[in-house]
Amino acid sequence: MSSESLIAALYVFALAAFLGYQVISRVPPLLHTPLMSATNAISGISLVGSIVIAGSGHGTVATILGFVAVVCSTTNVVGGFVITDRMLRMFKRKEAPKK
Amino acid sequence: MSSESLIAALYVFALAAFLGYQVISRVPPLLHTPLMSATNAISGISLVGSIVIAGSGHGTVATILGFVAVVCSTTNVVGGFVITDRMLRMFKRKEAPKK
Amino acid sequence: MQLRIYFIEFSYLLASILFVLGLKGLSHPETAKRGMHLAEFGMTMAIIGALMHFEIVSYTWIIVGLLVGSTLGAAMGVWVPMTAMPQRTALSHAFGAFAAALVGIAEYYSYTHGFKPIVQLGHLTMSAMGFEIMLGALTTTGSLIAFGKLQGIVPGKPLVYRGQNIFNMLLLATTIGLFIYLIFVPTAVIPFYLMLTFAFVFGILLVLPIGSADMPVVMSLLNSYAGLASAATGFVLSNNVLIIAGTLDGFSGFILSVLMCRAMNRSMTNVLFGAFGSAATVAGGEGEHGEMREVSLDDVAVQLAYAQQVVFVPGYGMATAQAQHVVRELGDTLEKRGVTVKYGIHPVAGRMPGHMNVLLAEANVPYSSLYELEQINPEFPTTDVVLVIGANDVVNPDARDNPNSPIAGMPILEVDHAKSVVVLKRGQGKGFSGLENPLFFKPNTGMLYGDAKDTLTKLVSAVQHA
Amino acid sequence: MQLRIYFIEFSYLLASILFVLGLKGLSHPETAKRGMHLAEFGMTMAIIGALMHFEIVSYTWIIVGLLVGSTLGAAMGVWVPMTAMPQRTALSHAFGAFAAALVGIAEYYSYTHGFKPIVQLGHLTMSAMGFEIMLGALTTTGSLIAFGKLQGIVPGKPLVYRGQNIFNMLLLATTIGLFIYLIFVPTAVIPFYLMLTFAFVFGILLVLPIGSADMPVVMSLLNSYAGLASAATGFVLSNNVLIIAGTLDGFSGFILSVLMCRAMNRSMTNVLFGAFGSAATVAGGEGEHGEMREVSLDDVAVQLAYAQQVVFVPGYGMATAQAQHVVRELGDTLEKRGVTVKYGIHPVAGRMPGHMNVLLAEANVPYSSLYELEQINPEFPTTDVVLVIGANDVVNPDARDNPNSPIAGMPILEVDHAKSVVVLKRGQGKGFSGLENPLFFKPNTGMLYGDAKDTLTKLVSAVQHA
Numbered sequence A, B: 001m002s003s004e005s006l007i008a009a010l011y012v013f014a015l016a017a018f019l020g021y022q023v024i025s026r027v028p029p030l031l032h033t034p035l036m037s038a039t040n041a042i043s044g045i046s047l048v049g050s051i052v053i054a055g056s057g058h059g060t061v062a063t064i065l066g067f068v069a070v071v072c073s074t075t076n077v078v079g080g081f082v083i084t085d086r087m088l089r090m091f092k093r094k095e096a097p098k099k
Numbered sequence C, D: 001m002q003l004r005i006y007f008i009e010f011s012y013l014l015a016s017i018l019f020v021l022g023l024k025g026l027s028h029p030e031t032a033k034r035g036m037h038l039a040e041f042g043m044t045m046a047i048i049g050a051l052m053h054f055e056i057v058s059y060t061w062i063i064v065g066l067l068v069g070s071t072l073g074a075a076m077g078v079w080v081p082m083t084a085m086p087q088r089t090a091l092s093h094a095f096g097a098f099a100a101a102l103v104g105i106a107e108y109y110s111y112t113h114g115f116k117p118i119v120q121l122g123h124l125t126m127s128a129m130g131f132e133i134m135l136g137a138l139t140t141t142g143s144l145i146a147f148g149k150l151q152g153i154v155p156g157k158p159l160v161y162r163g164q165n166i167f168n169m170l171l172l173a174t175t176i177g178l179f180i181y182l183i184f185v186p187t188a189v190i191p192f193y194l195m196l197t198f199a200f201v202f203g204i205l206l207v208l209p210i211g212s213a214d215m216p217v218v219m220s221l222l223n224s225y226a227g228l229a230s231a232a233t234g235f236v237l238s239n240n241v242l243i244i245a246g247t248l249d250g251f252s253g254f255i256l257s258v259l260m261c262r263a264m265n266r267s268m269t270n271v272l273f274g275a276f277g278s279a280a281t282v283a284g285g286e287g288e289h290g291e292m293r294e295v296s297l298d299d300v301a302v303q304l305a306y307a308q309q310v311v312f313v314p315g316y317g318m319a320t321a322q323a324q325h326v327v328r329e330l331g332d333t334l335e336k337r338g339v340t341v342k343y344g345i346h347p348v349a350g351r352m353p354g355h356m357n358v359l360l361a362e363a364n365v366p367y368s369s370l371y372e373l374e375q376i377n378p379e380f381p382t383t384d385v386v387l388v389i390g391a392n393d394v395v396n397p398d399a400r401d402n403p404n405s406p407i408a409g410m411p412i413l414e415v416d417h418a419k420s421v422v423v424l425k426r427g428q429g430k431g432f433s434g435l436e437n438p439l440f441f442k443p444n445t446g447m448l449y450g451d452a453k454d455t456l457t458k459l460v461s462a463v464q465h466a
């Protein structure tokens, strides 16, 4: 990794950190559980790295590692999103005030 | 500009845009005027570019242009911050409810 | 060629933006669904981008992996019951972290086995890789233990032995030592795999000594570790979408744990290193004072039936009893009788953030009738009956009144201000904090013993005939 | 060497972070000061970083420039009165944009005169540079005209001639055409300087036809243009701190203009292209209905002196009359007599965002007694006297009642709900929107003519003797 790319990465990291703080801190407690599963799904992004490794044929070992990585992260991605959707579909607005 | 650096720049831009939106939209109307002068001051950042040009001796023309740029942006930086401070010092909390 | 690079990078950039938008959507239940669809689309873009990479020579294993993963994921997603959310979350942290770790290992392997020019394995790359692998490894095993404890496979109560802390500290020190050594001598293969193993072991030892009750906080921390691991992967592959997504993930975990601590008022340090101790051992509390007044089911039914306003305060007990549906039933029955029914939700009621909200949402309680701490507390004085359904700590007046109480200062639902309080619990059981709860001894408090679900079912019919 | 690069980059990164923190600080008056100090420190770091660059061979002109600039800036900062804020802002937009433009030109010059390898002047660099220069140039002249109009050097009323829009459009088209040509042939010097000139001219023509009343919105847009220009500079020099600061600046300008439009309820498009027309020409309004009731100063004094609660509603008139200090005096006198005094501040009262807040703050009115639209409107029914001090549009009931009014739907301060309203204005003058204001004809409204400052001074003494 060159120093330039390190620096660029640091900028992205710093900005993402701020953004993360700003965005997440605005999520109401009501949605904290969906938030957890949503971020799980998003953290499945390591799939991107896994795919490249599983495919780049750097010997059997690397391929196997990559393959397992792909399985794990795909599970996260799919599982995470499915569950989040399932949860969110459960949150309903009051039909009409009953009192 | 290489395509890599363009892409890196785009990421920084996108994140900064989000961040800008999040942060600025949280500034209360009470402080909108200070906000304006504060961002003026910060926009004086083009000073960074100006300095390098004014100093890198790329011929008289470039130097003059750089010099003028330095003057302009420094004026913004100093003026902006001085005024913002002045304004903010004026904003006072109620000493003790008088009613 | 050039074009393809642009396309890949563009898809990554788009993905990053969509992830941020997705999480922004979660700031309101109305926009949440759309937000998630954006995030899903973003992930698709990212995957497409990844599939375009030049390095890829064969797609077989990728496709197989994707298929297997999707099946597993979909199965999980569809079958896991809402009450098992904590376990599932723990498990998926393990998966995520493991994936990150594997990517790191594979990268290292490709460098050390001549698939990538070893010279490129510089100090910077190695440091990033080290972080990735250490965080990944310890999070993997740590989360697995957490999963085990929550699932009841691993004994929930803290496993403690003498000199534990010292040993853990030493292990951590050695691991970090190896890491630092590797930064200077990236090609040292044995130290690398030693570091890896130690990290895995450390994860186990880190979580074993913690009581299952403390898991939620630990999990959120593991969550942020997992996120940071992916971010580190991003540094290794200098891939921005990984950095961004990882950081977002890391932060959400971190913020949630902070919120939990605040609501339980434990200091952040206490949690960060509290992981070396266990809250359950705090316990104590100053024995009985006064006696509990038991009330009969019918009395309660009548009270409820003729009340103006009733507030339900659910807690962990509702979750264990799976009583959310009956709660909703009771609510409806009362509302049919013209009683105003509100739900008071404490931020850390239950065992994970938003636990109660999800359960009640599952039981079709509209979120507009769920009230947060600040909203509901002023209402208690004008409330006729508060029904405390398997909640304990979150309604413990000691937190407010007794400065010496371990939970002193923790914001609570001030149900004791209500005209009368009825507590549903099975017996003398203590709450998560293991403390005595003076609320139960107050004159205006009545105890209604029994499993929440049964009691409530009986109450429903009783109210109908009241 | 390597180290120096790291230091430079680090200082830039730190600066970026500090800028963000600084703006975050502005989310509350308590934290605002600290925030600004962070931003100032950040700027210092950035400057130090810039001074470390290798390209720099001589510091003479840099230092001279810094000195001159600081003197000018300090002078401006200390001497400019709060009432002249709009002008100053316009001027500094001009400076900022001009600096950005100059940097771009100098860069281009160094490429085309062999100080930098011409081959490196690729399409990407050229596009970024083009944006930088076009935005910079048009913002410079545009802001200068805006300054002139606000200062009264340039005639405030819109300068319109036939075929103006077509001409402007054509000019813009040509400029962009040249820009596109340059992207493909970066070395074409003549087109470059043509584009530059056209951009300068376009800036003038863009703002000239706009009435000075509309300046605030235009200024905020120019603000965001200036910001984007700096961001573009960042792309050219691939310097992240420039990109970040520029983007933040651009966004604040954009958001402020959006807020202004919303509060004036003009559509964003109306503003973005309204720049080609002028609000002042909207005018119209349906003549007199009923008559205005003039009230005597002493009556008002008595009313105020014996009121329970009085609300001051300041507007542009207070600014022009420089009456903020007298207002505060009157407020104090009343409070001494036990009258509750509140200030109702409309988001777009005056001529720039937060205009009234700053003026009143200058007059030492604590911000805790300034109330926003939502807070104060419910209070009017229980208010005895509302003193409208040079405000007009922001209290125009037509916005609420008359759907055909040009300002229909603009949120207003509903002073007409108060028990009695006293309007301080000089005569029959209309407000910014040039509309008739039915409020003045309501039975419970009394008009007190004369310059706000004089009237208020008289009122103070009258109240003291009441």
Ligand SMILES: NC(=O)c1ccc[n+]([C@@H]2O[C@H](COP(=O)([O-])OP(=O)(O)OC[C@H]3O[C@@H](n4cnc5c(N)ncnc54)[C@H](OP(=O)(O)O)[C@@H]3O)[C@@H](O)[C@H]2O)c1
Residues within 6 Å of the ligand: C213, C214, C216, C217, C260, C263, C264, C314, C315, C316, C317, C318, C320, C321, C347, C348, C349, C350, C351, C352, C353, C354, C355, C389, C390, C391, C392, C393, C394, C395, C424, C425, C426, C427, C428, C429, C430, C431, C432, C433, C450, C451, C452, C453
């Ligand atoms: N939400 C989070 O994120 C989170 C994270 C970490 C820690 N915590 C902690 O968890 C606690 C949550 O407080 P809480 O009031 O919700 O729960 P709690 O304090 O743990 O009390 C649960 C109560 O439910 C009763 N119960 C258990 N099973 C029951 C059943 N089947 N039917 C009826 N009652 C039953 C228990 O009494 P019996 O045994 O007598 O029935 C117990 O008193 C807080 O101390 C909080 O700090 C929460």
Ligand SMILES: NC(=O)c1ccc[n+]([C@@H]2O[C@H](COP(=O)([O-])OP(=O)(O)OC[C@H]3O[C@@H](n4cnc5c(N)ncnc54)[C@H](OP(=O)(O)O)[C@@H]3O)[C@@H](O)[C@H]2O)c1
Residues within 6 Å of the ligand: D213, D214, D216, D217, D260, D263, D264, D314, D315, D316, D317, D318, D320, D321, D347, D348, D349, D350, D351, D352, D353, D354, D355, D389, D390, D391, D392, D393, D394, D395, D424, D425, D426, D427, D428, D429, D430, D431, D432, D433, D450, D451, D452, D453
């Ligand atoms: N704040 C912003 O950011 C912003 C930006 C763009 C546009 N605007 C527009 O500006 C307007 C602001 O409304 P506003 O009610 O504050 O002001 P206004 O509607 O412009 O009315 C100002 C009133 O003050 C009176 N006046 C002028 N000089 C005076 C003096 N020396 N003593 C006493 N009275 C004096 C004028 O009447 P006489 O001439 O009879 O004295 C006039 O009726 C809104 O329409 C808003 O949309 C605001």
